[in-house]
Amino acid sequence: MACGSEPAEPEPAAEAEEAEDAEAAAEEASMDMTPGVFVIAPEEGSTVSSPVTMEFGHEHFTIEPITDPLTVHEGAGHHHIGLDTDCLPVGEIIPQASPWVHFGDGSNTIEMQLEPGPHRVCLQIGDGEHRTLEGMSAEVTFTVE
Template sequence: MKIRALTTAALLSLVPAALVAQEPARKPAPEGARVYIIWPADGAVIPGGALWVRMGLQGMGVAPAGSAVAGTGHHHLIVDSDLPPLDEPIPNSPNHLHFGAGHTEARLELPPGRHTLQMLLGDENHVPHDPPAMSERITIIVPE
């Protein structure tokens, strides 16, 4: 008996398309949806580096991660980093902070220096909406 090896592509062609894992589809964001940083303001000087970031959202609702409710999402704060790929789940790292319980404010402690902050709303699977609901990137300064 002769055994023939199948390539991954050949094996996948035998599996119904509905069973093949796919990337999460991006949920639509309502027209005019807006994410913004209420505080701190762009250019703020934060002595000591401890601050509360207050997150704003207009035209959408906040729902915890895992809650599949149309027109909602939860906040992610991007600290000192570029935006992640917008068609993939937002990474969870020291530079990509998740607020999956529906937080609208968060306490941060930053070291001295210049820092950037940007909000990005994610759906129940942490995937940005289409179009992405995100704030402007701001810069804050923590003096020595």
């Protein structure tokens, strides 16, 4: 407060500095190129009918089909889901057996018949050798009616 009862006017320099700080923070956030993977559907906590449509997304990463022979390409891999199981630690090879489903063709959707009740899906990206990658997993829980 200034002398008297009127509030002091903000200093123009302080306002300009705050605006510059906000702009810099927004620019830094938009430049984040960290690779990531996420579940598009079903949504966390949702109730769905069977067959369940599952869809996955990614950013700053290349999803590609596996090759024969298996080849690891930096910054690339493919989706895997584990149904009602925990995600695997980084660096482990994802089993090619239940409860895991491999998307070796590079796709990002699947329809699955699931029993009624609660379910949990672990989405993990594996490299060309099906090895889990740092920061490339996501989980979602949902209920089938």
